[in-house]
Amino acid sequence: MTASPSTAVSDLALAVSVLRDRSASFVFVRDGRVLAVGEGSGIAPLVHALDRFKPAGLEGASLADKIIGRAAALIAVYGGVRAVHGEFMSRAAMDELARHGITFTYGVEIPSVLNQRGTHLCPFEELVAGAPSPAAAVQRLRTAVQEGIAKASLHYIGMMPPGWSPIKQEAATQEAGPLTAAAAPAARPGPDGAPKGKGRLVAQGGMGLAAALVLPVAFHAVGIGPAFLPMHVPVLVAGALTTPFIGALVGLLAPLLSHVLTGMPPLVPPIAPLMAFELAAYGAAAGWLRPLVMRGNASAVREYMWLLPAMVIGRLALAAAAAVPGSFLGLPVPAWVYVQGATAAGVPGIVLQLLLIPVLVQRLSWGGSSL
Numbered sequence: 001m002t003a004s005p006s007t008a009v010s011d012l013a014l015a016v017s018v019l020r021d022r023s024a025s026f027v028f029v030r031d032g033r034v035l036a037v038g039e040g041s042g043i044a045p046l047v048h049a050l051d052r053f054k055p056a057g058l059e060g061a062s063l064a065d066k067i068i069g070r071a072a073a074l075i076a077v078y079g080g081v082r083a084v085h086g087e088f089m090s091r092a093a094m095d096e097l098a099r100h101g102i103t104f105t106y107g108v109e110i111p112s113v114l115n116q117r118g119t120h121l122c123p124f125e126e127l128v129a130g131a132p133s134p135a136a137a138v139q140r141l142r143t144a145v146q147e148g149i150a151k152a153s154l155h156y157i158g159m160m161p162p163g164w165s166p167i168k169q170e171a172a173t174q175e176a177g178p179l180t181a182a183a184a185p186a187a188r189p190g191p192d193g194a195p196k197g198k199g200r201l202v203a204q205g206g207m208g209l210a211a212a213l214v215l216p217v218a219f220h221a222v223g224i225g226p227a228f229l230p231m232h233v234p235v236l237v238a239g240a241l242t243t244p245f246i247g248a249l250v251g252l253l254a255p256l257l258s259h260v261l262t263g264m265p266p267l268v269p270p271i272a273p274l275m276a277f278e279l280a281a282y283g284a285a286a287g288w289l290r291p292l293v294m295r296g297n298a299s300a301v302r303e304y305m306w307l308l309p310a311m312v313i314g315r316l317a318l319a320a321a322a323a324v325p326g327s328f329l330g331l332p333v334p335a336w337v338y339v340q341g342a343t344a345a346g347v348p349g350i351v352l353q354l355l356l357i358p359v360l361v362q363r364l365s366w367g368g369s370s371l
Contacts, residue, residue, distance in 0.1 A: 007031065012083040012105065015064035019087075022268070028053075028081075030061035038263055043071050043124045044145045045263025050079050050138065051221050052264075068093045068106070069113030071124040071141060076102060078134040092125070100134075145262075146217050204364075205246035208238025212254035212279075213261065220264065229349030231255065233356060235279045236310060239286030240361045247283025252276050270329035274321045274338075281317030285310035290361070303358035311353065315343065 015029040018037060026038040026046055035053065038045040046065070050058065059080030065072055068086030073093040076084050077100045084097055089106035090113050097104045113122045121129075127144055131137035211234035219230040231254055239247020255265050255275035265271040289306035322335035331338060343350075 009083070009103075011062035012064065012085055012103070015062050016085050019064040019066070019085075025263070026063060026065040028058060028061045028063055030058075035061060037266070037268060039267055040260065040263035043075075043141060044261070046072060046075055047138075047141050047145050048220060048262055048264050050075055051142070051223070053079070054223060056080070067113060068104075069122060069125050070096055071113075071122075071128045071137070073097050073102075074128055074131070074134045074137040075141070078138045090125075142221065146221070201242045201246060205238050205242045205250050208234045208241075209250045209254060209257075212238075212250065213258050216258060216264070217262065224348075226345055227348045228352055229346045231258070231275070231279065232282060232314075232349060233353055233360070235283045236286045236307070236353065236357055237360050237364065239283035239310075240290045240306070240357075241364055242287055244284040244287035247285075247287035248280040249283070251279030251281070251283035254279055268330065269332055270326060273329060274318060274326055274331070277321035277325070278314050278318035282310060282314035285313040300358055300362055303361060304354075307354070307357055311350070315339065318342065 011029040011032065014032065014034070015027040018024065018027045018029070018034060022037060024037045025040055026036075026049070028035040028049065035058070036049050038049055060082050061079070062083040062085075063076050063081045064085040066087050068076075068084060068089040070090065070092040072086075073084070073096040077096065081102060083103040083105075085105045086093065087107045088110050089104070089108075090110050092112060094104065094106070094109075113125050114120065115122050120126075124141060124144065127140050128137040131140060212231045215230040215234060219228055235247070235251040235254060238250045242250075253276075255272045259265060259267060259272045265275055267273070286306065289310055290303075293306040294302055319335060319339045322331055322338045326335060326338070333341075
């Protein structure tokens, strides 16, 4: 798909206007239609937009971005973008765009895109400097973004209160000797009667949150994220293995942290806030229902007796969020249309949840692997 010069110019003007009006990080426009509005800093949101649309989906589009360095320019080249505007644009980006025949405009020319401290070249700019082709550059950027999200997730789950760390608790016990029954901390029994310490519960919740942040990256990288709902599975599993509070906290934080780290799900339209309501309900319902259903009988079949109601509760929470907060946050369609569309699009993910979650929860329950 290609655009005529006049269309490319008008698309670029619209992209620049939307970029400034919405204070966005980037805007893609094609044939007078806004394809994507990005939020967040860094190159990650732009990489995810490219993965979402695939290169052919952006062919002939115009891109307006706050900062265009060589990395962003190579993404535009790889995606078949016809015209580019940067509020700030580096000389390396200009050379790259000119070399590939892409029309560009800019507000301020900058020598190069530096790191946050302004001491060295931005790591992403260094990463693509020696790339033999735009495709190779994009693959390097994609790998770096995914690795960065994984490291950030692991760093986050390590930020637990010191008293809740299983390793530190074990060391303290070895130093002080065995605890008496009166001094021993209370333990929450699991569905099969086995005790679950506070440290183990927090660790499981943290791992569930990490999985909820990392899995969508992998699924969206191959274009199947919206259909398979990869964030739902770890939230439901984390809730089932911990407590209603931890499950709700994992569900609430997962879409919001994912937006901060990757730019997805978006805040405009308000997908991330609505997902936060929905996933918090999933996690809380799973943590509340599974101990009630499975007490004294931890069979695989009975897993569905808590899973199905939890999935229904989550969808009802989504409907309520779309109807009330969604209307104030600018949801562009009626609540019932949004929920109906989200449910229909997510049928493969619902099937995956029904097939996978009972098996995962059984294997990860006390006595099995750690989440």
